[in-house]
Amino acid sequence: MSQNAPDYAALEAFALELSAAAASAALPLFRLRDLSEINKGNASRADVDFDPVTEADKGAERAIRALINARYPEHGIIGEEYGSENTDADYIWVLDPVDGTRAFISGLPLWTTLIGLRYQGRPVLGVIAQPVLEEVYIGSPLGSRLITPKGSTPLAVRACSGLADAVIGTTDPHLYTGAEVEAYARLRTTAKLVRYGCDAYAFAMVAAGTMDIALETGLKPWDIEAIIPVIENAGGVVTNWHGQPVGPEAGQVLAAGSQALIDEALTHLRVAAD
Template sequence: MPPSPAELATLEAFALTLAQAAADVALPLFRARDLAEINKGNASRADVDFDPVTEADKGAERAIRALIEAHYPDHGIIGEEYGTLRPDADFVWVLDPVDGTRAFISGLPLWTTLIGLRFKGRPILGLISQPYLKEVFLGSPLGSRLVTAEGSTPLKVRDCAGLSTAVIATTDPHLYSGDEVQAFNHTRLAAKLIRYGCDAYAFAMVAQGTMDAALETGLKAWDIDAIIPVIENAGGIVTDWAGEPVGTYGGQVIAAGSPAVLTEALAHLSLAAKPADPH
């Protein structure tokens, strides 16, 4: 049986506690001039495969995992930095302690902490936290809202008639390859405006109603699980490029605030749709 509203409220409060624990680790390291990084990507293709990890990523995930183990020892965990624990549990937390590490090491306040919670394999709760800006975008069946020191504000996507009036975003156009390049370019050229380099923060702006769509390729579960409940419970739609629900491995993803924008974008993107890589 899915969690009751009371149980969801408790889990939401715990997710906010996890976000604060991650912030307590990451914020003191943000804009630190001596912060070291390791490239997890392909060093021979550093222009596109530079995939840095820092102590902010590792320390924040350790802090989150410790709290989950202490308070919900029967829950599973899937984390970017420290792997998988009890993945077949009914409840599984899916963690990206610093999404947008490139932004983090560049001193740009567009990185986020992503914390998602699956119930029986489906994301039901998620948050996108930007602690430098003191913003947490939280979503569950109880609704989506922006949580700040001043209180909570409901999140609602905006209606948009189609791509020609839409503001869209993607992290980096150079991450697309093969047929994806043409599909992305057709989508980009059909839109009113496209912004780059925002990582998961762009998805938060879709939920807030200041952007109309965000699209990516090559996502892992920890890149998207937390985002889905935020977008969907703000009235938006998240699918893969074939227009199907996003699978447990991530892959090609688009989130849109209106069905019209999604339909037009998928007319281009579906031509390059492919299954997510479980690895």
């Protein structure tokens, strides 16, 4: 194991390079009318399990991996499209080159590139990038901030008195199954406002203080590990539906602007926790 503390300034700068490289690969394909996709999901339940992958996903991940392998060949990588390498390393990059591919192929600018970094097994740095909007949300022990062409702005979650005043987001309520359906319905009817279809962008809005809760089920590590440092270093909390830290298998995830809001949401969700 490495005895040197992470150089977060250097790692943040490199993560921003990775984000720019991914954007260069994906943006030329956004709203391309003849862009083809492959369904990785269950074809018999396409309305729910349509899980597309495009050349934007693949090209963006190839670009990120090439830079990591050139700059930090000793680092590990876990990526949605091209698998894992060197996973016993102290530093492991966890990549979702296009989170929200459904939005991407629909021409909606709510997809993101997620770039996370584990250090000794713990997510410590994350980037949520939306290149169409020219927004990069980045978080590490140095703090969380939003970077745009206009400059850098600190991120901070907002105060929320409780679920009755909360704006919550989830990608699609039809993704919930079994006991999750009723648990989510109880949460939804308690909240002030619910928005759908934002994928990881909803979590960025929790960090930015425009939404209060984001939740999902069935997540993979690359869907959430970049998000955790952004929200936590903006003052928020990320747990599983048991109220525990999100583990390496991800799964059911809940993020909110405060522990009190997490606790209130869990009164509805914990019964369906797996």
